[in-house]
Amino acid sequence: MINNKERLSNLTRLLREMKMSVMADHLSDIYTNQSNQNLSTLDILEKIITEESDTRLRNKKERYRKAANLSVINARLENLIYSPKRKLKSETIEQLSTNDYILSNNNVIIQGATGTGKSYIACALINHAIDNGYNGLFFRMTDLLSKLQQADYNNSLDRLLKKISRADILVIDDFLLTNTTEQEQKYLMEVFEIRSREKSLILCSQMTYVEWHKKLGGGAIADAILDRAVSKSYKIFLEGESLRKIK
Structure with missing residues (x-):
């Protein structure tokens, strides 16, 4: 007759x-933990299924x-700086944080001088979207064109x-810094x-x-x-001194 230890071994092997x-x-x-002896079958199932689900979700994110290839890996919407000189509107970020722009197939255009935080905002939007089950890709425009040409x-x-x-989201950073062929x-x-x-x-650009x-x-x-870029888009215009200088 098969004992509990063998049954456990068979179950874990099947899993x-x-x-x-x-x-x-x-x-x-x-x-193997004595403190779990009084758990019901449903309690055990809930624990192991929840752990599997949570781990898979973390791994997926x-x-x-990793696939997004973000230039600012740890960028977060909650860390954005809303100083009067920047002209960054919290209302716009709150709208974008709902991810409705993704569902509605709308674009985001972020314009401003170098160092004003355009790339950071774009990466923060992708990170926020990933946290909510979406995926994205980040390219500098020169890299994107190079990959397209090579392909x-x-x-x-x-x-x-x-x-x-x-x-779900494609970011093109440094959009149209130079002329194109x-x-x-x-x-x-x-x-x-x-x-x-x-x-x-999501387009990030210094140009008008x-x-x-x-x-x-x-x-x-x-x-x-x-x-195609402008007609259905949220627009963010950043001003002020370079954040790199401030740091």
Whole structure:
């Protein structure tokens, strides 16, 4: 006749085979701890299932954070600085913290001089979204264009665009600091087109919309990109001294 120790061993083995190693470990801990002897079957199930669920959720968030490739890993909305000189409105951040802009397929445009905290806000928004089950990708514009060009050369452009299309949020940092070539404009048009269908963009830039238009060639593609970027967007305009100098 099989004893309890063997039954426990069989159960933990089955749990591990089903990729539930946290439940297996927790079940063993509960069984070997004398203080748990009076727990009901439901109590035990609740403990091990909750532990498995919580661990999977934590791991999922960590995977999302790693995949996002944030420039400021620990950026948080609660740590934003709302000084009068910055002109950062808490009401706007409160609206964005609901994540409704993601559900509504709206963009966020963050503009301001270098060092005013544009990238930090973008990373904080992604971290907040990840905490609520969403995922995101962060690119500096030069890196994004480089990856698109390389993927095109390697005949894997469709695969990269599919990856970009799946992200709930796409951040493009240092947007249009420099002029773009015709080919780069076509790449950006592809990105903005697939994002405009059902996903959100966050753009961080030192430049004005007029300057964007010029740096995108000033033609029909520039019109199309700006229309997709600006028409449905929250706008944050940052002022004041560089936060790097203040620190």
